[in-house]
Amino acid sequence: MTTLATAATAATVEFRSLRRAFGTTVALDGLDLTVRPGELLALLGPSGCGKTTALRMLAGFEHPDSGEVLVDGEDITRVPAHRRDAGMVFQSYSLFPHLSALDNVAFGLRMRKVGTAERRTRAGELLDLVGLGDKGGRFPHQLSGGQQQRVALARALALRPRVLLLDEPLSALDAKVRLSLREEIRRLQLELGITTVFVTHDQEEALSMADRVAVMRAGRLEQCAEPAELYGRPATAFVAEFVGTMNRIPGTLDGDTVSVLGQRLPVDGEAPGPGAVDVLVRPEAVRVSADEEGDGRVGATAFLGAATRVTVRLADGAEIKADLPTHEAGALVSGARVSVSLPDRPVLVAARPS
Structure with a gap:
């Protein structure tokens, strides 16, 4: 665990007046939101509310029409995705089928020219961290869906990112595996102290995992609060009916x-x-x-x-x-x-x- 604990200091993330339209469809309409260092913040809302667009802007896969994305006060709005020091986990796992679990985790380290011995050591530590230390030699088709998603999580953490991004990572899993894995993700996030943004449309996931939940609607932020406050004192009728x-x-x-x-x-x-x-x-x-x-x-x-x-x-x-x-x-x-x-x-x- 000593090696893994040397991850970069938890970062502050800021979305400032983000606007993005796709033709006549407004995906983000002036989003202002701050993610605190080391917290897990869930972006929650119905399909089309803008939550995934906001996450993709933080990852560098989308760029706003106006507004800024900042990490620790640094404007990264136009910084390419590969230079953003963020790890991302997708709902589709996106593992390389021809690589073993260990080599999938080590792939980013290999691209950064990390030596063979170091990258295999770090990949092994991460597989241990997600409970797959004995599965390093298996290929994706030899792993269950939950195991594949754990490998994807380990791969995202391998580069010691300042920010971890989770794009509905549990939606393709059955109910029992989802429950187990969301508890595992939360445990890891707390253990590593990494700033995490988690996109979901599942209110139970958001309320059970997040330090705070940001409820979005039609590209705007309706309310951002701790789960108990969001449930007990919703700020708007939309939040009241969407949550619970x-x-x-x-x-x-x-x-x-x-x-x-x-x-x-x-x-x-x-x-x-x-x-x-x-x-x-x-x-x-x-x-x-x-x-x-x-x-x-x-x-x-x-x-x-x-x-x-x-x-x-x-x-x-x-x-x-x-x-x-x-x-x-x-x-x-x-x-x-x-x-x-x-x-x-x-x-x-x-x-x-x-």
């Missing part, structure tokens, strides 16, 4: 308060004009209790382990999902009348779809 499950409950907005489910609650953040709105509430915040005079009826239930998701249909046709402790949900049989309420705290509201 969210109820839309009909309400009426009047000033800085909203009437919903017979309650009047303060509004958190920006709100549309007065009138009919939707109140955004997480299922775990919804309270459900048996009530013969209640306005709702229990519908479907879904066992989630310690919690059970109960769907309640209100008299006006609205459906609300509530995550209740399983031992409480067991008493709420299908068709039972219930009342639904919300905690007395600020809520997000959004314009009701027309």
Whole structure:
């Protein structure tokens, strides 16, 4: 581990006012974002939001129409990809089929004229680091998908880059392997202290792996925050609904308060004009209790382990999902009348779809 620990000092990465259009399609629309030294930052968003374009600009595979990319204060916007001191892992592995795992890891070192003995030693150390020390002589077709991706990760780290770039590296793997490998990537990232930018459309991956998550939409940054803050205090309705499950409950907005489910609650953040709105509430915040005079009826239930998701249909046709402790949900049989309420705290509201 001593040799590997001599990786370059963790870098600060800055995207400044990045703009990029492909014809009439705007991929990035003034992106401003800073990645702190040694952190793992996830770029999260739907397809076409600009997250991969931003990563490719950091890698040097794309260039902005305007704006800058900086690493430790140095403008690298026009620096060629091969001179950027960044390691990249793709979702497709991109291993050389005619090279062994060891030679794949050592390939970049070979291109940099590192001596045979040193590059084989360093490649062996990296294979040990990713748990493949005994697989160095195997070719890619002799390795599983998860093992191939570990080799790709080791290869990206071989040159001791200042920044590690991960472009949806787990999307081609099955669920069990994905879980194992994301834990392994996080362990390695923390162990090496390397600044890492990770692109994904999978919110569970982003929330479980990242120090901070940057949610993007239509080329713009909606919010960048630690996972708990992003989930618990989303800055916009888009973030609230994109990250985790969210109820839309009909309400009426009047000033800085909203009437919903017979309650009047303060509004958190920006709100549309007065009138009919939707109140955004997480299922775990919804309270459900048996009530013969209640306005709702229990519908479907879904066992989630310690919690059970109960769907309640209100008299006006609205459906609300509530995550209740399983031992409480067991008493709420299908068709039972219930009342639904919300905690007395600020809520997000959004314009009701027309």
